[in-house]
Amino acid sequence: MSAPVLALVVAPGGAPERPSLEALTLARRLAGDLGAPLEAVIVAEPADARSGAASLAGLRLEAAIVIEHDALTLDHPDGWASTIAQVIASRGPAAVVGKGTELGNDLLARVAARLDLPMAANLVSVEPGDRYRLTRQRWAGSLLEDCWLDAPTRLLTVAPNAVPADEPDGSPPPTIETFAPELTAADLAVHVTSREPSERGGVSLADAKVVVGGGRGVGSTEGFADLEELAGLLGGAVGGSRVVTSAGWRPHADQIGQTGLRIAPELYIACGISGAIQHIVGCKAAKHILAINTDPDAPIMSVADYAVIGDLHQVLPAVSAEIRRRTSA
């Protein structure tokens, strides 16, 4: 039996997260190329692990490994790193594949540091061999890098939204195996000590169907009133570029881009935004993009679907007025 490919499937409340199912999909292709069995470790609270494993039915896994340790909750990053390192020692996988979100990278980086192995983050594809040839994202996806990974066990995370997750195909559920790690006090030392609910009311930028984004062109804090008005009429949310958050016109929580939020609304209206790659990487998943800019040659014109050339402080009020006219008529 050749060394398995091990996927890490994070399943809060027993429901596998989409980025983990995307990672599982890349792991399945890799296992196919290697002619190796595909296994998954369920990363969940003790009470949810079995339901998490059962929900992987139809995804052609040989085994789903349920971790048994009553002190190991999702609040213990080093506890999970130690556990996964012990699973690696016991099952000797050719590769371990996890999701490339913040916490997915954090977890596998802790495993890599513990085992002194290299790790490749945010992959879009992998070709096995004695050296693996990978394609991974740089600049949050604005650039790709082909690279070699040379290691006895290959630690890989998969860039979110880069590998569409396979649908279950009705094949039988995986056999469930259990693994009880030995965890020291040091393994459990770093853990969440308190929680607070989110204080932001209203439509969140992540969920809004319409986002009205403002850049340097808005000009001031008060200048955002035109964007707030339009967003209000459309039940949408207001976001911004790094220029407006650095200027203190908007809180950083509103920043869309490489070091801010990634949004995927139905419509993104970019007002007074030039379209730097670090901003675009945060909004290019929008279904439609409308740019409102005084400069017809701004870089955003090669990303947006539609554009209006003009001063946003004249165009936006006219749009709001037109919406009011039509809805009251």
Added chain:
Amino acid sequence: MNILVCVKRVPATGGRIVLTPDGQDIDTRYLGFTVSPHEECAVEEAVRIVEARGGTSTVLTLGPAAAEEQLRDAMAIGIDRAVLLETDGRDWDPVATSRAIVAAIQAQEAATGPFDLVLFGNESADSGGFQVGIRVAAALGRPIVTGVKGLVPGDGRIVARREAPRGGWESFELPLPAVVSVKEGINLPRYPSIPGRLRAKKKEVERSSPVWQSGGLEKIVLRLPKEEITAAEVIGRGPEAAPAIVDLLAGFGVLER
């Protein structure tokens, strides 16, 4: 509190990335250089903590000689000391980078005592490996929390706060010495003052030249993703375009509230 903050020199790319003909690097002939916004905020956080609690702050980078510019930028807003681990400018993978940083920290600590806190960015702007801070913490045997957007240092301990994966906030209390990686938004970095820049110009930069050793990851070539360059359809000019815009909104089905 003695604090070290690690920064990485990256090109300040703007509207579009242009690669060198051999695909080995970004063409930086017309570009300035900067550090990730996460690291700018890490530098600001180090200065604020030392301002509030006393101690000294040190900024470190592993990079080409020109990376001295990023160290001076940090000193211009108040960082006390600077360390340059000078390379020939080639790409250092995360394992090689972390090994060199750990060796430098151990040398610094042997000379001037331990760093209570080592600050990193959550991820570097260019390669984005999400791992150098974690590797350095593991090698030093110190706790680390990543993605931090709030820090409250105390005596012998620190509370680090970050956004929870499923909404809201979660906090970790760590004993010192500790390692933290921060995200932009933890604070709003100050602009350097003229006297600050002048002081930074005159400050010494400690230098050493670490030996490169492969860590298992080796770049082959850089490529631009196949983004189909579309040309936006201009549907109007000025406020007269409002009806056309509202027709568009109706078409997308986003008009009904």
